[in-house]
Amino acid sequence: MENLKLSDLMRKAKDAFQKNDLKTASLFFNEIIDSDPNATEAYFYLANIFHMRGELGKAVRGFNRVLELDPHHTDASISLSVILNDIGKYEEAKAVFDKANQHVKMSPQQGLAEPHVNKKFSLKHYEIAEMYGSYQRWDEALFEYNKAVGLDPDNLEIRIKVAKLYSKKGFVSKAFEELKRLKVEHPQYVPARMALGLLYYGNGNIIEAQSEWQNVISREPSHAEAQMYLQLSRTATETNISV
Numbered sequence: 001m002e003n004l005k006l007s008d009l010m011r012k013a014k015d016a017f018q019k020n021d022l023k024t025a026s027l028f029f030n031e032i033i034d035s036d037p038n039a040t041e042a043y044f045y046l047a048n049i050f051h052m053r054g055e056l057g058k059a060v061r062g063f064n065r066v067l068e069l070d071p072h073h074t075d076a077s078i079s080l081s082v083i084l085n086d087i088g089k090y091e092e093a094k095a096v097f098d099k100a101n102q103h104v105k106m107s108p109q110q111g112l113a114e115p116h117v118n119k120k121f122s123l124k125h126y127e128i129a130e131m132y133g134s135y136q137r138w139d140e141a142l143f144e145y146n147k148a149v150g151l152d153p154d155n156l157e158i159r160i161k162v163a164k165l166y167s168k169k170g171f172v173s174k175a176f177e178e179l180k181r182l183k184v185e186h187p188q189y190v191p192a193r194m195a196l197g198l199l200y201y202g203n204g205n206i207i208e209a210q211s212e213w214q215n216v217i218s219r220e221p222s223h224a225e226a227q228m229y230l231q232l233s234r235t236a237t238e239t240n241i242s243v
Helices: 002-019 020-034 040-053 056-069 072-086 090-105 111-136 140-151 156-168 172-185 192-200 205-219 222-242
Strands: none
Touching: 002 020, 002 040, 020 040, 040 056, 040 072, 056 072, 072 090, 072 111, 090 111, 090 205, 111 140, 111 156, 140 156, 156 172, 172 192, 192 205, 192 222, 205 222
């Protein structure tokens, strides 16, 4: 009966967490821990909540508690390492990362160890970049996005984020460079062409913008966003001509 109650609490806690209702999620996770002091998963989620709130000291203690209960918890190790690195404890961060990486390499999937770990690191840096961006701290966000790209070059969405931040900071030529390179390397990746079209349009290059959106439509005829932008650009051009 107790296990059913804890299972139900965990389901409710995760649901609240997914909805970004961190206060409710925290209450549920703490209730789980009160009933089961060895609830590793609950500690892990709580530590993530502390991290998201910027309560880094509590987050560090939370991830350390997870590792006390499960020394091979890779996600907790990576999260802890990211925080330690961010607060300047580089040697501690490296030690935690190396230990986690060594464990992954010794696992049956050892051939995937480095990419596996790097993708997890990349995700954490991406989350931190998004957090900085929500507070309009563009330099820190750009730094974290670039870290994320370096660790997971296959995550093309991050490269678009980088280009958009370059543009936001006034480095338009670097934004163009990033998106053009992305388009050449991944010609089938529609979001790159959409973003490049918007950048062209925002800088008065209407014909180039229309060309990118037309290309998208030729690949995906029902792409509503490309159709909308193309129509708007044509209307704007006609208006300018008539004036």
